[in-house]
Amino acid sequence: MILAAALLLDALLGEPRWLWSRATHPAVLMGRTVATLDRTLNTGAFRRARGILALALLIALALATAALIAVIPLGPLPELITAAILLAQRSLVDHVRAVADALRLSTPEGRRAVAMIVSRDTTMMDDTAIARSAIESASENLSDGVIAPAFWFAVAGLPGLLIYKFTNTADSMIGYRTPRHEQFGWASARFDDLLNLVPARLTALLIATTTGQLRQMRAIRADAALHKSPNAGWPEAAMARALDIALAGPRSYDGRLQSFPFVNPTARHILTADDIAAAIAVLWRAWALALAAAALIAIA
16 A cells, blocks of 8 residues: 555645755755766766666666665655655646646746746747647656656565666656767666656556546557657647647757647647646546556555
């Protein structure tokens, strides 16, 4: 029942400011570790091999951390607290809701809020682009921040969860096809793709199941194949069908407009803050089904 309890604890408490203003969040420590490896190993020749070494060190650190937590003489409590901290349902909902609230005030406020959760250019976004970006981020982060860590905890306990979080953090920092990171971040990016293979599709299934879109799974799969990521397209395509809206499409990165195909292209294209609110409701439905599944597995 640890996973179910961790899902509930995260949903109730989220990321308390009083705590993380005084202590360093584990995710921040993971990021600092990745940054240190990037500075020290990402130099000279054999950068792909050095990136493989960096990933191996992260996995070793994840296993060592799990082993240390396991010997704390407080029963399942340390494992429960660690799992709850590394799940991100409440944090995700809070960040996405902040975009909806800001967009209801004004377009500039919406741009400032969405810039906190996406890496694309936001300065010229209209209301639809702001809402679409927030909904896409909500979909992808439901998989990366909630379902995937929960899945790996269910499969391999705290070691599985920590390996996933270290890998996902590395992918978000060095897993880009840039001159500096294309070789060094290759191993982390590919391993992250592998670890998300099942959770991304499971997230799509959870969304489709809780929104009456199971009959659309073939269309969801077809739309997911249009995405540049082998995994991120699945929850995004499921969310598009759930809300009957078009997602993805052209967007700008670093001042360059990039043309991506629309997901669910025949659906509604004009989006508002209300659509973000509807996406948040979908997040909670999918979370509730995941919680029920975790509880049933524990009972079984």
